[in-house]
Amino acid sequence: xxxxxLLPLAILATTSVLAAPSSxxxxxxxxxxxxxxxxxxxxxxxxxxxxxxxxxxxxxxLQTWYHDxxxxxxxxxxxxxxxxxxxxxxxSLRVTEPKLCDSAVKQMSGYLDxxxxxxxxxxxxxxxxxxxxAPLILWLNGGPGCSSSTGLLFELGPCSIAEEGRxxxxxPHSWTNNANIIFLDQPVxxxxxxxxxxxxxxxxxxxxxxxxxxxxxxxxxxxKYSTQPFHIAAESYGGTYAPNFASVIHKANKELKLRPDDxxxxxxxxSVILGNGQTDPYIQYASIPDxxxxxxxxxxxxESPQCQSMRTKVPTCQRLVKSCYNFNSKFACxxxxxxxxxxLMGPIVQSxxxxxxxxxxxxxxxxxxxxxxxxxxxxxxxxxPKVKTTxxxxxxxxxxxxxxxxxxxFVANGDGAHNSAALLPDLVNDGVRLLVYAGNADMMCNxxxxxxxxxxLETKFSEEFRKTKGVPWVTLSGGNVAGKxxxxxxxxxxxxxxxxxxxxxxxxxxxxxxxEAALDLINRWIMDVPLSVQDVAAEAASIPPx
Ligand SMILES: *[C@@H]1O[C@H](CO)[C@@H](O)[C@H](O)[C@H]1NC(C)=O
Ligand SMILES: *[C@@H]1O[C@H](CO)[C@@H](O)[C@H](O)[C@H]1NC(C)=O
Numbered sequence: 101x102x103x104x105x106l107l108p109l110a111i112l113a114t115t116s117v118l119a120a121p122s123s124x125x126x127x128x129x130x131x132x133x134x135x136x137x138x139x140x141x142x143x144x145x146x147x148x149x150x151x152x153x154x155x156x157x158x159x160x161x162l163q164t165w166y167h168d169x170x171x172x173x174x175x176x177x178x179x180x181x182x183x184x185x186x187x188x189x190x191x192s193l194r195v196t197e198p199k200l201c202d203s204a205v206k207q208m209s210g211y212l213d214x215x216x217x218x219x220x221x222x223x224x225x226x227x228x229x230x231x232x233x234a235p236l237i238l239w240l241n242g243g244p245g246c247s248s249s250t251g252l253l254f255e256l257g258p259c260s261i262a263e264e265g266r267x268x269x270x271x272p273h274s275w276t277n278n279a280n281i282i283f284l285d286q287p288v289x290x291x292x293x294x295x296x297x298x299x300x301x302x303x304x305x306x307x308x309x310x311x312x313x314x315x316x317x318x319x320x321x322x323x324k325y326s327t328q329p330f331h332i333a334a335e336s337y338g339g340t341y342a343p344n345f346a347s348v349i350h351k352a353n354k355e356l357k358l359r360p361d362d363x364x365x366x367x368x369x370x371s372v373i374l375g376n377g378q379t380d381p382y383i384q385y386a387s388i389p390d391x392x393x394x395x396x397x398x399x400x401x402x403e404s405p406q407c408q409s410m411r412t413k414v415p416t417c418q419r420l421v422k423s424c425y426n427f428n429s430k431f432a433c434x435x436x437x438x439x440x441x442x443x444l445m446g447p448i449v450q451s452x453x454x455x456x457x458x459x460x461x462x463x464x465x466x467x468x469x470x471x472x473x474x475x476x477x478x479x480x481x482x483x484x485p486k487v488k489t490t491x492x493x494x495x496x497x498x499x500x501x502x503x504x505x506x507x508x509x510f511v512a513n514g515d516g517a518h519n520s521a522a523l524l525p526d527l528v529n530d531g532v533r534l535l536v537y538a539g540n541a542d543m544m545c546n547x548x549x550x551x552x553x554x555x556x557l558e559t560k561f562s563e564e565f566r567k568t569k570g571v572p573w574v575t576l577s578g579g580n581v582a583g584k585x586x587x588x589x590x591x592x593x594x595x596x597x598x599x600x601x602x603x604x605x606x607x608x609x610x611x612x613x614x615x616e617a618a619l620d621l622i623n624r625w626i627m628d629v630p631l632s633v634q635d636v637a638a639e640a641a642s643i644p645p646x
Contacts, residue, residue, distance in 0.1 A: 143496075144177035147489035152179050176494040180210055183321040187363040190215045191313045193321065196492035201268055202258030204228070205276065208322075210492040212314040214288075217299050220310060221285040221292035223249075223491065224318075225258055225276045235329040235370065235626050237281045238315070240345075242337025242378070244515065245506035247291025247499070248283040251335065253478050255611035256618065257283065265480025273615035275622050280325050282318070286311060286341075289506050292482070292493045302509035304341050304520070308348040315349070319365045329370035331626060336545060336608060337510075339377015343520040343527075346372045350527050371533035372524065373625065376545040376608045379536075380521035380553035382421045385440045386414045387549030392448060395548060397458035397541050399451045406447050413443040424517040433514025440517075448543045457607030459541050475501045521553050528559040528598060533589075535599045535625050539606030539613060540583075547602045551586075554600050561588040561598045571632045573601060575620040582617035585631045594628050601631065 145153060156174050159165075164173045164182055171182040173194060180194035195210040206226040211219045227234035239256070241248045253261040256275040259268040275281060285291030287301035287310070301307050319326040332349075334342035349367050356364055378384060392399050393407040400406045420436035448455045454462040454471040462471035478501055481487060485495035493499075510516060528534050536554050538547035555566055565588035573585040583604045589597030601621060603610050611618035624631050 143485050144489050144494070147486045147495070148178070155179055176496075178489065178492055178494070180492055183317055185313075185317045185320055185363070187361065188313045188316060191317060193314075193317045194492065195321070196490075198223075198490045198492070200259075200487065200490055201225070201252075202228075202270065202274070202276070205258065206231070211293075212310065212317065214310050214313070217296040218288045218301075218310065219294050219296075220288065220314060221491075221493065222282055222314070222318075223252065224282045225280070227280045228258075228274070228277050231280055232324055233328065234279050235331055236325045237275065237279045237331045237333050237373075237626075238311075238345075239275075239281055239283050240286070240332070240334040240338040240341055242335055242339070242341070243290070243502050243507050244287075244337045244340075244510040245290055245504060246337075246502040247285045249285070249291055249478055249482060249499075250475070250501060250609075251611075252283045253481070254472070254474050255335075255609050256615075256622075257281075261474050261477045261481055263477075265477035268481065271615070273611070273619045275611070275619065277619065278623050279331075279626055280328075284311070284314065287506065290503050291501075292488075292491070292497060292499060294497065300506070300509050302506075302513040303515050304344040304518070305348075307341065308345045311345045312348045312352060315367055316365060319367070320363075323365075326365050326368070328368065329626070330368045331371045331373055332369070333373035333375070333622075334377065335375040337378055337516065339374045339379040339545065340516060340518070340520045342372055342374060342377070343379065343523040346527055346532065347523040350530065350532065369527075369532055371535060371625070372527065373535045373622075374537070374550075375610055376538045376542045376547075377536065377550065378516065378545050379550075380519055380556070381436070381440065381517050382418055382425065382519065383553040383556060384545065384549035385417045385421065385444050387546055387552055388444045388448065388543075389414065391546035391548050392451070392458075392543060395458075395540075395546065399453050399458055399543070400447070410444060410447055413439075417444055421517050424514060425519050425522075428518070430512075430514045433517040434512065435514075436517035437511055437514050441511075445544070451543075453543070454607070455543050456609065457539075457541050457613070458543050459605075459607070470501065521557055524557060525559045528557075528561065531597075533595070533597050533599075533628075535595075535601070537583075537601040537603055537610065537621060539603045539608060539610040541606060541613075542608040544608055551600055551602065554598065557598070559598060564588040565598050565600075570602070573621075573631050574633065575617050576624070577620060578616055580617070582614060582620065587631065590630060592630060595625050595631055599625075599631065 159174045173180050173182040180196050183193035192213050195208050198207050198209050209223040213219050239251045241250045258274040258276045260271045262269045285293040287307040288295040332342050332346050349369050389410040393402045417440040420439050424433035424436045454460040467473050468476050482499040488495045538550040540547045568586040570584035570586050572581045573583045575582050584602045587596030587599040606613035
């Protein structure tokens with residue numbers, strides 16, 4: 101970081117300045133939410149524990165010092181541990197240890213600082229069970245431009261937003277029950293992430309480089325989480341991000357094998373998990389009329405003018421997307437996005453239904469632009485200065501669930517018309533597992549299109565996958581038929597190398613609509629045990645009684 105290189109690196113004799121607890125972050129901060137005082141200037145101090153205030157007293161902004169072999173920094177009146185990496189000289193991590201949301205588990209939050217102007221916010225939670233033996237999941241929401249706090253506080257995190265954002269409640273179905281999870285706000289200017297200058301990121305491949313550096317720094321500092329399998333899980337536009345990011349990680353792993361470098365960690369990329377993702381636009385846009393006119397929650401009559409008109413738009417949309425696939429340039433990709441979004445996604449938005457859940461109406465004046473009032477609650481909670489201070493976020497930074505400027509920048513670049521599915525065969529053929537799941541009430545990234553692109557994906561497993569028929573997915577705890585599963589590469593004792601799950605009675609945000617089933621799905625997937633026990637039962641039946 102340029103700023104830090106210009107600054108004196110004060111190495112202080114330790115204990116005398118620190119009449120503090122053994123861990124610099126042992127705050128035990130109880131968050132009392134007082135929305136009213138939200139607009140103070142330079143208010144971090146007010147909300148810091150006395151221990152932290154004592155440590156920071158007399159220190160200059162951006163001053164760094166050492167304590168217990170760790171480097172610390174003061175920035176925006178907040179205290180962070182500073183983590184550097186010899187192989188990534190233009191990156192560093194600023195970390196604090198909050199006790200929010202689920203105070204029973206270890207947490208880290210803070211920023212990846214990229215060069216001197218990009219800052220990516222993350223919040224990590226340890227697994228509620230056996231963290232040292234639990235896998236690590238990186239969770240990404242989509243947008244583009246939307247914060248992963250939606251996943252954290254509305255879907256699968258350890259706490260759920262409640263009481264209009266005045267409080268959060270414990271989530272018994274958190275995916276952290278059996279996994280360590282990082283929630284990352286990316287790219288810059290999304291959620292709590294920010295840029296100092298006018299820097300923007302508007303393409304998934306560029307965003308991927310920063311995510312890779314983030315993981316290397318994180319795992320260097322916390323090697324405990326590097327020994328178990330790593331999964332990248334993403335929703336919605338994350339279906340475009342995740343294959344790109346996984347591909348960067350996979351290439352770096354291969355490079356590392358050829359040219360070993362002790363300073364870099366092999367990232368145990370075990371699987372890519374896509375939930376109601378947008379991944380192969382050529383196939384997925386074309387599925388929209390099929391879904392909204394003939395799907396399980398059709399919103400238009402198949403003979404209606406809307407359906408007839410939408411169907412006539414498919415060939416042009418596909419021709420434009422194809423030319424983006426072929427020419428891979430903004431000039432080919434932007435028209436594709438503009439045409440397909442307005443002509444095929446437009447009618448979804450105009451249907452008066454919730455685009456993310458065809459079963460529900462959406463009144464934007466009451467439910468907000470995103471059709472879920474909880475998105476506003478999340479903004480209320482995360483904009484509380486005490487919450488920000490606890491997370492290591494400058495209390496003057498304003499949080500928004502989605503940043504529409506970032507969204508527009510990705511659109512203007514045509515990013516969403518690229519075929520991210522094309523990146524997956526290399527991964528799958530090298531043993532990285534792929535799970536695609538989709539709530540069947542979602543209109544934006546419907547399950548029909550998701551199943552079709554997975555059927556079309558050319559991998560070692562395609563032939564087998566195309567032959568598989570859907571079998572019921574029955575949850576282990578409730579015994580409910582929660583959906584339908586198709587799997588290839590499974591030997592009846594594994595979850596498969598290529599697996600598709602249609603989730604019943606769930607919209608775009610599956611863990612919100614079906615929390616128990618979603619937890620069953622993720623647990624079985626990360627433990628690599630079958631999602632359908634039918635095969636196992638059949639196999640058991642073939643063994644004669646003893
Ligand atoms: C928030 O909820 C917790 C229990 O879930 C409760 O103990 C606490 O008092 C609540 N805080 C506020 C400010 O309502
Ligand atoms: C399929 O997945 C299993 C893990 O369940 C893995 O061990 C195996 O290598 C994968 N198969 C191929 C051909 O990559």
